[in-house]
Structures are given as structure tokens and as C-alpha cells.
Amino acid sequence: MRTTALPAAEATRPRTVVVGALLATGAVFMAFAALVAVYVQQRQLARATGQEWFPEGSVELGPAGMMMMTLVLSMVTVQWAVQAARDEDRPHGFIALGVTLMFGAAVINQFWFVYTDTAFAIDGGRAELLFYAVTGSFIAMLISGMAMLAVTTIRSLMGPFGRDLAHGVQAAGAYWHMCVLCYFLVWYVIFITK
Amino acid sequence: MTLTEPAIADSEAASGAGGAAAPESSDEVAAAPSILAQPFVTSDAAEVGRLFVLTSLLLAVGTSVIGVLLSLGRTEAVAPWDLFGGFNAYFRMWTLYRMSFMLLVVMPLLLGVALAVVPSQVGAGNVAFPRAALASFWSWLIGAVIIVVSVFAGGGWGAIDGVTGNESDAMALTLLGTGMVMVALLLGAVTVATTVISLRQTGMSLLYVPPFSWSMLVAAAVWLFTLPVAVANLVVIYADLRGRPAIAFGRAESPDVWLQLDWLVEQPAVYIMAVPVLGIAVEAVGATVGARSSRPEAITVIVGLFGLLAVGGWSQDYFTAPQDLRDGLVYVAFGLAAVLPLVALAGGAAELVLRGTKTLDRLLDVRMLGAGAALKLLGAAALVGALRVIEPLDLLETTATWAVFHGVVVAGLIAGVVGLRNWSHELLIGPLSVVVGRGAVALLLGGGGLLVLSDLISGFLVDAPDLMALSLDGSAVLNVLAFVGSILVAAGAAAAALGAVSALRTPVMTEGDAT
Numbered sequence: 001m002r003t004t005a006l007p008a009a010e011a012t013r014p015r016t017v018v019v020g021a022l023l024a025t026g027a028v029f030m031a032f033a034a035l036v037a038v039y040v041q042q043r044q045l046a047r048a049t050g051q052e053w054f055p056e057g058s059v060e061l062g063p064a065g066m067m068m069m070t071l072v073l074s075m076v077t078v079q080w081a082v083q084a085a086r087d088e089d090r091p092h093g094f095i096a097l098g099v100t101l102m103f104g105a106a107v108i109n110q111f112w113f114v115y116t117d118t119a120f121a122i123d124g125g126r127a128e129l130l131f132y133a134v135t136g137s138f139i140a141m142l143i144s145g146m147a148m149l150a151v152t153t154i155r156s157l158m159g160p161f162g163r164d165l166a167h168g169v170q171a172a173g174a175y176w177h178m179c180v181l182c183y184f185l186v187w188y189v190i191f192i193t194k
Numbered sequence: 195m196t197l198t199e200p201a202i203a204d205s206e207a208a209s210g211a212g213g214a215a216a217p218e219s220s221d222e223v224a225a226a227p228s229i230l231a232q233p234f235v236t237s238d239a240a241e242v243g244r245l246f247v248l249t250s251l252l253l254a255v256g257t258s259v260i261g262v263l264l265s266l267g268r269t270e271a272v273a274p275w276d277l278f279g280g281f282n283a284y285f286r287m288w289t290l291y292r293m294s295f296m297l298l299v300v301m302p303l304l305l306g307v308a309l310a311v312v313p314s315q316v317g318a319g320n321v322a323f324p325r326a327a328l329a330s331f332w333s334w335l336i337g338a339v340i341i342v343v344s345v346f347a348g349g350g351w352g353a354i355d356g357v358t359g360n361e362s363d364a365m366a367l368t369l370l371g372t373g374m375v376m377v378a379l380l381l382g383a384v385t386v387a388t389t390v391i392s393l394r395q396t397g398m399s400l401l402y403v404p405p406f407s408w409s410m411l412v413a414a415a416v417w418l419f420t421l422p423v424a425v426a427n428l429v430v431i432y433a434d435l436r437g438r439p440a441i442a443f444g445r446a447e448s449p450d451v452w453l454q455l456d457w458l459v460e461q462p463a464v465y466i467m468a469v470p471v472l473g474i475a476v477e478a479v480g481a482t483v484g485a486r487s488s489r490p491e492a493i494t495v496i497v498g499l500f501g502l503l504a505v506g507g508w509s510q511d512y513f514t515a516p517q518d519l520r521d522g523l524v525y526v527a528f529g530l531a532a533v534l535p536l537v538a539l540a541g542g543a544a545e546l547v548l549r550g551t552k553t554l555d556r557l558l559d560v561r562m563l564g565a566g567a568a569l570k571l572l573g574a575a576a577l578v579g580a581l582r583v584i585e586p587l588d589l590l591e592t593t594a595t596w597a598v599f600h601g602v603v604v605a606g607l608i609a610g611v612v613g614l615r616n617w618s619h620e621l622l623i624g625p626l627s628v629v630v631g632r633g634a635v636a637l638l639l640g641g642g643g644l645l646v647l648s649d650l651i652s653g654f655l656v657d658a659p660d661l662m663a664l665s666l667d668g669s670a671v672l673n674v675l676a677f678v679g680s681i682l683v684a685a686g687a688a689a690a691a692l693g694a695v696s697a698l699r700t701p702v703m704t705e706g707d708a709t
């Protein structure tokens with residue numbers, strides 16, 4: 001057999017969407033980490049000067065812990081979706097993506113409860129302002145993650161996953177995991193150490 | 195697939211490449227968008243790159259004219275605040291000049307060159323996400339327009355003499371535009387970095403990627419580590435400013451907003467603009483003398499090291515006592531160490547000259563002159579930066595800060611001119627005229643050199659810290675020198691912009707220019 005008749009080998013670096021999404025995810029994480037850093041620094045400064053950060057008992061740990069558990073569960077379901085996309089298993093993929101979206105909506109709902117429960121005014125002081133800036137940014141990140149997952153779900157309804165869409169689910173999954181990591185920071189910094 | 199075939203692995207890139215290819219049938223010709231529609235629908239990254247380059251060069255002219263007016267204020271011919279109609283207006287222009295040179299001129303200029311050049315260097319048909327590249331350009335342009343309009347409407351990054359309600363709203367708009375511009379540049383950087391990582395030819399190790407592509411990969415990584423920190427800061431400022439009244443971070447009546455963002459235009463973060471300059475300089479020298487480095491991996495390491503020293507998100511000092519951070523060992527070490535990779539790279543460029551063909555024509559080529567000028571200015575900036583962090587010299591909060599800034603910015607502009615000359619084919623324009631190219635490089639080098647020198651010596655002369663150079667005692671001659679330098683930079687930017695625009699009209703290479 002002549003070697004020139006052989007089909008061209010597949011390129012070895014085909015995961016363009018995943019690489020691009022990982023880079024963008026890294027940038028978003030940097031922005032969020034910077035926000036948390038400002039929060040921690042300002043709280044440190046307030047404590048050093050003997051000022052109260054949040055009024056005693058105004059920030060409850062219960063709902064925040066529930067959100068953490070919800071998001072940890074969503075990490076499992078989003079990874080389930082990634083695996084289903086790899087295996088071309090559409091029924092499982094739909095279920096996993098749908099459940100993940102539901103978990104995301106649940107977290108937003110829980111945040112709404114937290115905002116109502118704390119009843120902070122955004123111009124109440126540095127603590128309140130930064131509370132809203134950090135948690136609001138997290139909610140925006142979560143909504144964008146849900147939008148990515150929704151788009152991949154809708155696209156997968158139109159036909160088999162295929163390589164490109166499977167990579168899209170992987171990219172959305174990576175972003176989702178980063179969102180959960182960011183919430184872990186919020187949970188520890190704002191709700192646990194208060 | 196052979197090593198010489200482009201490894202287009204992504205369907206989007208493949209479709210984008212298709213967009214760049216010549217139409218094969220009359221139907222395709224009929225379906226091609228008109229010249230006016232092309233910039234809005236193109237999926238050819240080279241075209242997007244050209245849009246970035248041309249627009250940023252035009253903005254360079256406007257920005258450098260503001261620089262001339264600011265320098266005129268320093269000469270005591272007229273009081274700076276009278277020239278612009280008040281303290282706030284002067285402060286607005288002073289901050290716009292700095293932000294604009296970084297976010298609206300040098301970074302997009304070099305990103306534009308990268309969008310056009312990187313795909314062909316790594317053997318890809320197009321960038322990884324051509325539509326994202328187009329979105330990057332338009333969102334950058336819209337953000338730039340928002341910034342300029344809002345600043346002239348009384349916005350900007352803070353004030354020093356109280357504000358009205360309308361000015362506070364305009365300020366919020368400026369912050370929005372700044373965020374848009376930063377996100378757009380990040381989007382473009384992700385596109386370029388993904389192209390190098392994911393679409394380079396099979397068998398091409400990252401260690402042996404061409405220097406410019408490598409420098410853009412490093413620059414993109416550094417931008418991804420640095421600009422999001424500023425975006426986060428903008429979120430806090432914006433939330434505060436819209437809280438009515440702002441509590442601490444977005445107080446419109448004070449320079450607080452600027453003080454939270456000024457780290458971007460100071461070292462080490464200011465060097466994020468300069469990383470691609472290294473790649474352009476090495477490639478331009480190599481192409482001019484027809485030589486390749488004997489140790490390409492050394493160039494790779496040097497550029498990577500410089501990128502590492504440019505990561506600047508940590509140097510945000512508004513939330514700490516400034517002296518705590520800037521007297522720290524890390525800040526001093528970053529300032530001193532930045533000189534080393536530049537010296538090493540100059541050695542690498544010298545090796546290329548020694549190994550290559552050294553005829554007079556080649557040594558006086560625009561690319562050779564430009565690469566030398568850019569490296570000299572960048573080296574001077576890094577040297578001033580090293581002096582600035584030495585505490586006994588007391589240069590930290592003086593105009594020496596702007597000596598570093600001017601050196602980096604003008605080096606970036608010169609690198610853009612070199613890129614226009616070296617990669618005119620990739621940028622879809624005719625070659626930049628030799629006369630215009632040499633003139634632009636000479637003007638920019640002269641102007642940049644005068645600015646660096648006058649700002650540095652002024653920094654030594656002032657008694658008290660004086661970042662805005664409003665204290666004019668004892669440095670009148672230097673202020674005149676700075677004024678002349680600003681005029682030369684403006685003339686150089688205008689020459690480069692005119693050269694690029696006129697090259698658009700003459701896409702056919704002439705015999706004289708082929709040299």
C-alpha cells in the first residue's frame with residue numbers, strides 16, 4: 001500500500017472550545033478572587049480599628065450551608081452530563097443538564113431568601129456594599145453558567161451530541177466547577193468567618 | 195496530514211478560514227458582503243486585526259494631542275487648569291491620557307497585529323474563535339467611544355474639586371466603558387492564546403513557537419491575570435457609585451476612583467503592554483538580517499520571564515497603606531529584576547545581527563531601526579523602574595513613574611510600526627512606506643526619549659512627591675523638553691497612522707518597498 005493513500009491523521013489538539021473556555025474561566029476566577037480579596041482586606045481593616053463588620057446575628061449560616069450542599073450536588077450532576085455527552089447518551093445528558101439547571105435556580109432562590117433575611121441596605125456601609133458586590137457578582141457568574149448549560153441543552157435537543165457539542169458541555173462543566181469553587185470562597189469568607 | 199499543512203481542528207476556525215479564502219464560484223462572489231458591511235460580518239481575523247490596528251493608531255493621534263496639551267501646561271506658558279477650564283477638567287484629561295494610551299492604543303494595536311499574524315505563524319487557517327475576535331473589536335470600540343464621550347461630558351475616573359449630579363452619572367458611564375474595553379481585550383487575548391495552544395501545527399512544541407506568537411501567548415496569560423483584578427475593582431466602584439451616595443470606593447468628588455486603578459499604569463502592571471514588543475523586536479531583527487537564533491528556547495524563556503515580572507494584580511495598593519506594599523521586598527525585586535530579561539533579549543537580538551547579513555541597507559531597514567528603538571526605550575523604562583524602587587532615591591511618587599509609562603507606551607507604538615512593516619501581507623495592507631516608517635520611528639524614539647529623560651530628572655528635582663507634575667519649580671527647562679517630546683510623539687503617531695491609511699490605498703508592493 002502506498003503511504004500517500006492513507007487518510008490524514010486527526011489533529012492532536014482538537015479541544016479548542018475547552019481550551020478557550022478554561023482560559024476565560026481563569027479570567028473570571030481572577031476577577032472574583034480580587035473581589036473577595038478586597039472584602040477580606042476591608043474587613044481586616046475594620047476589625048483592626050475596632051469597628052463592627054456585620055451586626056451580631058444578621059448573617060445566618062444555615063441557608064449558606066444549604067447552598068453549599070446544593071452546589072456540591074450540582075458538581076456531580078454536571079459531571080454526569082459531561083460523561084453522558086462523551087458517551088453520546090442523550091437521555092442521561094438531558095436529565096443531568098436539567099437537574100443541574102434546577103440546582104442553579106435553587107441557589108438563586110436561596111440567595112433571594114438570604115437578601116430578604118439580612119435586609120441590608122447597599123449604602124448601609126462598606127460591609128453591606130461589599131456583601132452585595134461579592135454575592136451579586138457570584139449570582140451573575142452562576143446565571144452565565146446556567147445560560148451556557150441551557151444553550152448546550154437546547155443544542156443537544158436538535159441532534160446527537162457530536163464532538164463539538166460534547167466539548168461545549170465539557171467547557172460549560174469546567175466553568176460550573178469554577179463557580180462552585182467561588183461559592184466555597186463566599187461561604188467560608190462571608191458566612192463562616194463573617 | 196504533513197507538518198506543512200495547517201492543522202485546523204475546530205469547525206468554527208475552519209469556517210472562519212473559509213471566510214478568508216478566495217471565493218471559488220460566481221455565486222459566492224454575489225453573496226460576498228459589501229465593503230461597508232464587511233467589518234460587521236467578517237470572520238477573517240486578519241481583517242479584524244487590521245481594524246484594531248487602524249483604529250488604535252487613529253486613537254493614538256488623539257491621545258498624543260492630549261499629551262501635547264498636558265505638557266504645554268507644564269511649561270508655565272499657561273496654567274494647566276486654565277488650559278482645560280478647571281481642576282477637574284485637567285484631572286480628567288490627565289487620567290484619560292494614561293488610560294487611553296494603555297487600553298485604547300498600545301494593547302489593541304499589538305492585539306490587532308497578533309490577530310492577523312499569529313494564525314499564519316502557527317499554521318492555522320484562522321484564529322480559534324473568529325466571531326469572538328470580531329465581537330472583541332466591536333465591544334472594544336463601543337467601550338472606547340463610551341469612555342471618550344463620557345469623559346468629555348464631565349465623567350472620568352474621579353475628580354479633585356467636587357462634582358455635580360450629571361458628572362457623577364457620566365463617571366459611572368466612564369467606568370462602564372472601561373470595563374467593556376477590558377473585557378473586550380480579554381476576549382481577544384483568549385482568542386489569540388487559544389489559537390497558539392490549540393491550533394498550532396502538529397509537531398510544533400510550545401518551546402519552538404515563533405517568538406511573536408509566544409510573546410502574545412505570554413501577554414495573553416499576563417492580561418488574564420491582571421485585567422480581571424481591575425474589572426473586579428470597577429465592580430466595587432460602580433456598585434458604590436450607584437449606591438447614592440457613594441460610601442468609600444466610588445466617591446465622585448475625590449480622586450479615590452483613580453487611586454484604585456492607577457496601579458494599572460504603574461510598574462509592574464504597566465509592562466503587560468510591553469511583552470509582545472519583545473517578540474516583535476526579535477522577529478523583526480531576524481527577518482531583516484535573515485538569521486535565526488541559535489538558542490530559540492532561550493528567547494522563549496526570556497519572554498516568559500519578562501511576562502512573569504509584568505503580572506501586576508497584586509500591586510493594587512489602594513486597600514493597603516501604600517508604603518507597606520511598595521517598600522516590600524517583592525515590589526522592589528520585581529522592579530529590579532525587570533531589567534534582566536531585557537538585557538538578555540538585547541543580547542539575543544545582537545546575536546542575530548552578528549549571525550546575519552550586515553549590509554547597510556539591512557541595518558538601516560525600518561524593522562531593524564524600529565526594533566532597536568523599541569528595545570532601547572523599553573530598556574530605559576525598565577532601568578528607570580529599577581531606580582524608582584530604590585528607596586533612598588525617593589522616586590516612588592514622582593514623575594519617574596511616568597518616565598516608565600512613557601518608555602513602555604512609546605516602545606509599544608514603535609513595535610506597532612515595525613509590525614506594520616514586517617507583516618503588511620498578513621495585515622492585508624500594502625507595505626508601509628520606507629520614508630514614513632523611518633520618520634515615524636525616529637520621531638517616536640526622539641519624543642519617547644525626551645519624555646523619559648525629562649520625567650526622570652524632574653523626579654529627582656522635586657522636593658515633595660508630585661505625580662501630576664503640577665509643581666513646576668526648578669524644572670522649567672525639563673518641562674519644555676517634555677513638551678517637545680510630546681510634540682514629537684504626536685507627530686510620530688500621526689506619521690504611523692497616515693502611513694497605515696495610505697498603505698490601505700496602495701495594496702500592491704512596489705519594487706523599492708520590497709527591500
